[in-house]
Amino acid sequence: MVEMENVSAGYGKCKVLHNINLKLLKGQVTTLVGVNGSGKSTLLKTLLGFLPLSDGKIRIDGIPMENFSRVELARKIAYLPQGNSVPDITAGRMVLHGRFPYLSYPRKYRAQDIAIAEQAMSQMGIVELAKRPMAELSGGMRQKVYIAMALAQQAAVIVMDEPTTYLDIGQQIKFADLIRKLSEDGKTILLVLHDLPLAFKISGQIAVIWNGAVAECGTAQKILKSGVIERLCGAAVKSTLTEAGAQYFYDFS
Numbered sequence: 001m002v003e004m005e006n007v008s009a010g011y012g013k014c015k016v017l018h019n020i021n022l023k024l025l026k027g028q029v030t031t032l033v034g035v036n037g038s039g040k041s042t043l044l045k046t047l048l049g050f051l052p053l054s055d056g057k058i059r060i061d062g063i064p065m066e067n068f069s070r071v072e073l074a075r076k077i078a079y080l081p082q083g084n085s086v087p088d089i090t091a092g093r094m095v096l097h098g099r100f101p102y103l104s105y106p107r108k109y110r111a112q113d114i115a116i117a118e119q120a121m122s123q124m125g126i127v128e129l130a131k132r133p134m135a136e137l138s139g140g141m142r143q144k145v146y147i148a149m150a151l152a153q154q155a156a157v158i159v160m161d162e163p164t165t166y167l168d169i170g171q172q173i174k175f176a177d178l179i180r181k182l183s184e185d186g187k188t189i190l191l192v193l194h195d196l197p198l199a200f201k202i203s204g205q206i207a208v209i210w211n212g213a214v215a216e217c218g219t220a221q222k223i224l225k226s227g228v229i230e231r232l233c234g235a236a237v238k239s240t241l242t243e244a245g246a247q248y249f250y251d252f253s
């Protein structure tokens with residue numbers, strides 16, 4: 001479990017986050033939503049230890065984050081940043097990079113690292129892509145490679161900043177399925193999503209970020225009932241119950 005308790009943080013003198021309280025539970029998908037500039041990426045960067053706290057505490061499995069070294073932290077939390085650049089390497093090599101936090105000097109991959117990377121590729125169904133250059137892959141395939149890299153990292157927590165931006169609708173639906181499987185496997189997932197119906201569909205917990213604070217946090221139903229989305233996100237989301245469970249959609253009326 002990851003716990004943010006009364007966390008304030010920002011960039012030097014520019015305070016962005018104020019008094020954030022958020023718990024990320026094992027096997028749960030938490031999604032941050034909110035307008036541009038509300039502080040979602042800053043929250044992720046703080047959680048990843050890229051920005052110092054000016055107040056509060058972050059605990060990972062009960063241990064204060066400052067007790068972990070960079071490498072130890074990378075074994076706990078895998079991060080897929082926004083709009084990943086496309087490195088000039090093969091997909092197989094990319095996945096192997098996930099083993100980096102486990103290498104000791106002289107930083108050579110061991111048979112065990114290669115086996116774990118292969119297993120991660122197999123789990124994502126992308127074994128046949130191993131020798132293909134990243135630049136040749138579609139957005140959806142590339143994303144699977146990045147997720148396989150996160151799996152090879154064997155981190156309990158996976159953080160993704162706007163992971164669906166470059167995916168077409170079919171790929172977005174597959175992504176939803178993949179996230180569900182990862183959470184069922186016990187991964188703790190933290191996402192930033194702009195697509196509100198998708199966020200409502202796949203998240204056990206939604207945190208609405210506004211002005212660097214958590215305006216509301218809870219299940220999709222709780223957030224819908226609160227009216228906070230209409231008030232703060234400039235959009236209305238409605239739900240309807242079908243045989244396949246609740247479905248969410250924008251109300252354009």
Ligand code: ADP
Pocket residue numbers: 011014016034035036037038039040041042043
């Ligand atoms: P979001 O991810 O919700 O769009 P951000 O976390 O990127 O929002 O930004 C929140 C606030 O922090 C904005 O006011 C933005 O201008 C500011 N900010 C973001 N990055 C930096 C930075 N590197 N230095 C100073 N201020 C920043």
